[in-house]
Amino acid sequence: MGHVPNWGAGGCVPAQRGQTRAVGDVLIVDDHPLICDALAMTLTHAFGLRRVRTAASLAAAQRLLREAAMPDAIVLDLNLPDVQGIEGVMALQKLAVDVPLTVISADLDSDMVSAVMAAGAQGYVSKSLPRPQMIDAFQRMWAGEAVTPDEYESDRPSEETGEQMRELTRSFATLTPQQMNILRLICQGRPNKLISYELSIAEATVKTHIAAIMSKINVRNRTQAALLASKARIFVR
Known part of the structure; x- marks a missing residue:
């Protein structure tokens, strides 16, 4: 550090x-x-x-x-x-x-x-x-x-860009803790079956959560969800 x-x-x-x-x-x-x-x-x-x-x-x-x-x-x-x-x-x-x-x-x-x-x-x-x-x-x-x-x-975004980022962050903030866990695993490239195993939930439940995630952040697929999470800096090591 x-x-x-x-x-x-x-x-x-x-x-x-x-x-x-x-x-x-x-x-x-x-x-x-x-x-x-x-x-x-x-x-x-x-x-x-x-x-x-x-x-x-x-x-x-x-x-x-x-x-x-x-x-x-x-x-x-x-x-x-x-x-x-x-x-x-x-x-x-x-x-x-x-x-x-x-x-x-x-x-x-x-x-x-x-x-x-x-x-x-x-x-x-x-x-x-x-x-x-x-x-x-x-x-x-x-x-x-x-x-x-x-x-x-000297490098801060425009007000329009800042508002877009705030809106994006607000959408991620609506995710439940379990949905956030699933999104994290999606960002790590885990398939549904492995997410199901790691979280000890049914694969159908994983699919239901993923559908809810995509609806809340307004994307059509897992790849877009991961890209938006990266843009918003949700998970960064």
Whole structure:
């Protein structure tokens, strides 16, 4: 994952809390413990957080959101052991509808940033940001501003293209968890019989789900479904 940012050292610039959304409880979803510790230390020092919880996988984060109090904000790494791409963004937002979600990632590809923002994230932050800029980015996001990397601003899509991506993402967000599992296996090139075996469901059930998937995302075949999933960056390692 590269070097660990030195966010947590002394000298943090405290945020102007009066201008910021009331954030006191933050959930950080990242499988790198040093990243979690550094980010938790930085945000706690800057914003006076009363609690920071961490989860090392999407499944762990989902359990926490179902079983414990809802956080005021979520920080998500895209590359987790059980999920990659914007699938994690969509999954967590289904459970935490009104909670601002920030993606923090080393991947600054403009298409990925576009996909994440189209999925409804409040912002996209580079893991390599220096401490003061990192704090400033979170202060702006928690005040309601959509924040993206500086590198993205010069290459961002047109509003028309952005709306098309948002509409595409909304259609994928209507898939059930089982349909998302089947779509993932389709994207990996699995035939129906193997999907049936891997998910322990009848092949007829697989076909029914695939028909529903194609209807929801408005495609005519499996190949088109896989291509659209790739375009929307649903599954990316």
